[in-house]
Amino acid sequence: ETGVTQTPRHLVMGMTNKKSLKCEQHLGHNAMYWYKQSAKKPLELMFVYSLEERVENNSVPSRFSPECPNSSHLFLHLHTLQPEDSALYLCASSQSTGGAGNQPQHFGDGTRLSIL
Amino acid sequence: AQKITQTQPGMFVQEKEAVTLDCTYDTSDPSYGLFWYKQPSSGEMIFLIYQGSYDQQNATEGRYSLNFQKARKSANLVISASQLGDSAMYFCAMRLNTGFQKLVFGTGTRLLVSP
Numbered sequence: 001e002t003g004v005t006q007t008p009r010h011l012v013m014g015m016t017n018k019k020s021l022k023c024e025q026h027l028g029h030n031a032m033y034w035y036k037q038s039a040k041k042p043l044e045l046m047f048v049y050s051l052e053e054r055v056e057n058n059s060v061p062s063r064f065s066p067e068c069p070n071s072s073h074l075f076l077h078l079h080t081l082q083p084e085d086s087a088l089y090l091c092a093s094s095q096s097t098g099g100a101g102n103q104p105q106h107f108g109d110g111t112r113l114s115i116l
Numbered sequence: 117a118q119k120i121t122q123t124q125p126g127m128f129v130q131e132k133e134a135v136t137l138d139c140t141y142d143t144s145d146p147s148y149g150l151f152w153y154k155q156p157s158s159g160e161m162i163f164l165i166y167q168g169s170y171d172q173q174n175a176t177e178g179r180y181s182l183n184f185q186k187a188r189k190s191a192n193l194v195i196s197a198s199q200l201g202d203s204a205m206y207f208c209a210m211r212l213n214t215g216f217q218k219l220v221f222g223t224g225t226r227l228l229v230s231p
Contacts, residue, residue, distance in 0.1 A: 097216035107161035
């Protein structure tokens with residue numbers, strides 16, 4: 001069983017659709033993250049959750065709505081997306097959000113999202 | 117603000133040779149961590165190696181080593197004895213040790229290992 005699992009792996013949706021991305025971590029971590037990876041751009045941090053509480057929201061448009069029902073699961077609800085939202089969406093987890101020491105974030109395989 | 121710069125968009129290396137991927141960083145904070153990740157075409161970001169700003173020795177992890185030069189603010193990744201499976205994107209990232217664990221990534225280097 002992989003550490004961080006994301007579903008679906010690929011998603012094609014129209015601009016008026018509503019869909020959700022799912023992330024599950026099996027590492028016993030307390031922090032979870034959503035990142036957006038667009039072509040030729042550095043990874044962009046979107047949301048951070050620590051113990052199911054959102055601690056960071058990096059000026060992400062409201063058409064992206066995160067949900068963290070427990071420390072193992074993270075969702076990203078999508079509605080009325082734009083073509084520029086087409087990207088790879090990566091979920092990650094870490095032991096905590098407190099920095100220091102060798103606490104790497106562990107990533108899933110990502111969901112490749114295409115907006116028609 | 118922190119910034120990571122990876123100046124090599126692409127690198128080529130022959131199998132069994134060593135290769136160095138460059139990374140420079142910018143921060144005024146004295147306490148930070150540096151990470152390298154590998155991203156194969158499948159998309160997953162795989163953690164490779166970590167270097168703390170106060171670590172006295174360069175980090176090593178199997179065939180991966182980190183050439184940490186603090187005064188130059190560089191943290192280059194050295195891959196020894198390259199394998200075909202090393203072909204992937206490689207990202208350098210930095211995390212400040214104050215506040216929450218925000219990783220700042222570079223734009224990455226695509227490594228291609230040829231037979």
